[in-house]
Amino acid sequence: MKPLVSILMPAFDTAGTLGPCLRSILRQTEEDWECVIVDDGSTDGTLELAESFAAVDGRFSVIASPHRGIVNALNLGLDHASGRFVARMDADDLMHRERLKLQVEALEAEPALAAVGCHVRVFPRARLTDGLASYERWLDEISSATELRREAFVECPVAHPSLMIRAGILRELGYREVDWPEDYDLLLRVLAQGAEVAVVPRKLLLWRDRPNRLWRRSKRYSQERFTACKAAFLACGFLREGREYALWGYGPTGRRLRRALALHGKHPALIVELHPGRLGKTIHGAPVIPPRDLAARLGLPLLVAVAGEGPRREIRQFLAAIGFREGRDFVCVA
DSSP: OOOSEEEEEEESSOHHHHHHHHHHHHTOSOOOEEEEEEEESOSSSHHHHHHHHHHHOTTEEEEEEOSOOHHHHHHHHHHTOOSSEEEEOOTTOEEOTTHHHHHHHHHHHOTTEEEEEEEEEEEOGGGOOHHHHHHHHHHTTOOSHHHHHHTTTTSOSSOGGGOEEEHHHHHHHOOOOOSSOHHHHHHHHHHHTTOEEEEEEEEEEEEEOOTTOHHHHOGGGSHHHHHHHHHHHHHHTTTTTOSEEEEEOOSHHHHHHHHHHHTTTOEEEEEEOOOTTTTTOEETTEEEEOGGGGGGGTTSOEEEEOOOHHHHHHHHHHHHHTTOOBTTTEEEEO
């Protein structure tokens, strides 16, 4: 019989963390699962360790592949997954014992949901960086599909190893070999279809930080590549109707975004700023105006390119007060 959940796990040189990861899966209160482990050409004993678990528990299956990268490993594993739901998992991380149970319950309770994530706790705490701590806090403030969609262009609003998605949707979309993070690309494609992604608001994934994690060593996960991804989806989504938009903020975030959108033929018609040295001037042909002048420009799509959570909150309140609706009239990007 087909399992309820297929756990999709690529693994490359993770012999030091794979054992605890697989034991956390064995402790799941939801026992109707299979775990498809794709060894992506490991050289450190990862394959042998995975096979030792499969020899004891038939719910584990192991696919050995030459080293071709995470996208190939994910799609290869997906070809062998047979569950109704697919739960992503990385070989570095640990599952809370109720992760599968609670995420399945969330998807079964809301048939309109395409996928669900969950809150995470990064470990080890002793070397937790300020940036990762901030990202963890931000993730854990998202608790609904509405909030997730609102935050989708600020950062990736789901830690991908925490994602559970309906198998049919994942097979339809697959993972793409693109020049930016494959997990963020998948999430934005799900949302672009009009589907909803929610969050189980509990810390159900222990997310291990270590120097050789892929998102620390690959240029595909750099800030510039994230911005390129956002720009590509904004250009064919929120900004698809025209060439011009309004840009709130011309600090580093706004400048990166303007450059990325220019590659798609999208250019700011005006720039909103508080900086007194910029007001009244033009930047790349766009006049710089104060926020109070925005009320007369309702209808021109607005991108709020401000990195700080506090300033974004104040800007959202201001825009709501003058009749702008998030998602229709403006989108926050960071």
